Amino acid sequence: MADVPVTAGVLGVRLPLVQAGMGGVAGPALAAAVAEAGALGTVALYRVDASTAAELVRRTAENTAATFGVNVIPEVAGATLPAQVAAVLDAADRRLVINVYGLPPSWLVPRAHDAGHTVLVQVGSAADAQRAAADGADVLAVQGVEAGGHHLGDRPVADLLAEVLDRGVSVPVLAAGGIQRADQVAEHLRAGAGGCLCGTAFVVAAEAAAHPDYQAAIVAAGEDATTVTDRFAIGWPGRRHRVLRSAVTQAAQPPAGRFVAWTTVTGRRLPVPRGSAAVPTVETQGGIAEMARYAGTGARWVTAVEPAAEIVSRLTGLPATGESVARVGSAL
Known part of the structure; x- marks a missing residue:
């Protein structure tokens, strides 16, 4: 349990729990609510431009005095990434956690550190974990194949965590993938993780921007509801x-492309083709069930849409406010 306060301290939060950055779903309301509950809330940038990135940071900061994270995805942002990062650093009014999906470009970690921020890097292999730690990441998150959303590897989270820890990486390591219950968090902590990163658990938060039909499908999910x-x-x-099963995933051949829905992104109304990576949000209208409804294997244990604070409490076994991180280990 010694790693628990260390990890939380590195991240600047009370509890060793991180809400994943989920494009379209993890907006300022969710990030701020999770941060207020004592965990690390994360606002997702995905493909947004620099001005929108800055606005997302400012809106999150207006709703919490706590540390929060900002998720960037280098392989998706592409040439927009430097402008996104610059805008985030300029807009920051406190220490942030820059949550990077996949290995970051060589300039990102030094730039974040020079500005006084912390870097968390999500990886899907032990080799990438070693490289990220050597390149200066402050915290790692190892993503197992149980996770909802896009995958960085193909290993079960417990196996990957064990290999990364056996290699003696020098920074705290979070477990990610299929985590919905306090006993799962406790199991990963006993195995040596410094905490957990959870996504699907927060898709069904009342403050999330996920479409209600998407949330309801997760609540209704059974044992074999997801597929890669x-x-x-x-x-x-x-x-x-990994997504919820649907007519699109189960068809013998990829269904012919056509528009299945409409959604709004940064004020623009856009059509959504079948096969789009876009997630159904509160702004989406149309064929929600034909879209990418990302969900991890832990969806089978989701029973309701709840406030983010209740989700944090359920995952840690502690009240969402007023508890010190030192009590997490004994509570779990």
């Missing part, structure tokens, strides 16, 4: 992803 597929590659090619 490559059917939602438009906008994010080359990464397999």
